[in-house]
Amino acid sequence: MIVLVGAPGAGKTTVGRRVARELGVDFADSDELIEMRAGKSVAEIFIDDGEQAFRAMEREEISRALARSSGVLALGGGAVLDAATRAALREHMVVWLRVGISSATERVGMNASRPLLLGNVRGTLIRLLDERTPLYEEVATNVVDTDGVDAAHVARDVVALVQGSRTATP
Numbered sequence: 001m002i003v004l005v006g007a008p009g010a011g012k013t014t015v016g017r018r019v020a021r022e023l024g025v026d027f028a029d030s031d032e033l034i035e036m037r038a039g040k041s042v043a044e045i046f047i048d049d050g051e052q053a054f055r056a057m058e059r060e061e062i063s064r065a066l067a068r069s070s071g072v073l074a075l076g077g078g079a080v081l082d083a084a085t086r087a088a089l090r091e092h093m094v095v096w097l098r099v100g101i102s103s104a105t106e107r108v109g110m111n112a113s114r115p116l117l118l119g120n121v122r123g124t125l126i127r128l129l130d131e132r133t134p135l136y137e138e139v140a141t142n143v144v145d146t147d148g149v150d151a152a153h154v155a156r157d158v159v160a161l162v163q164g165s166r167t168a169t170p
Contacts, residue, residue: 018155026071
């Protein structure tokens with residue numbers, strides 16, 4: 001399984017879909033898996049059930065997806081906060097799509113579907129990046145910078161990493 005991690009606005013879902021298409025494998029997004037399970041959006045889960053309930057569903061859905069052990073999986077930006085999820089990622093190729101605050105802010109804008117970013121988007125992103133960057137570093141087996149680069153280019157970089165690791169494995 002190829003797992004994409006990174007902050008909101010890094011391009012995990014967009015890049016993940018492109019990588020999966022290029023490699024001819026399945027794609028899954030942990031937030032979409034949670035929404036299918038719950039029958040409502042991530043924002044509604046946060047409002048109705050709270051972040052703790054969301055994080056429990058997130059941990060379970062990621063565990064299920066990783067057990068399939070094939071394809072590309074894009075994780076929600078906060079998935080790395082869970083120690084069990086970080087431990088499960090050790091068995092997989094994890095690509096951190098690193099994004100700076102300016103690019104992330106520009107990409108997410110005022111997106112109401114991202115409940116943790118409501119209000120002061122830039123300030124919240126700075127706080128999230130400060131909190132999560134060490135965790136992204138911990139789980140990443142590879143890093144691809146996304147600042148100033150379009151999704152197609154980032155996807156090509158990820159595919160090259162994947163193909164390089166395949167050729168390196170006997």
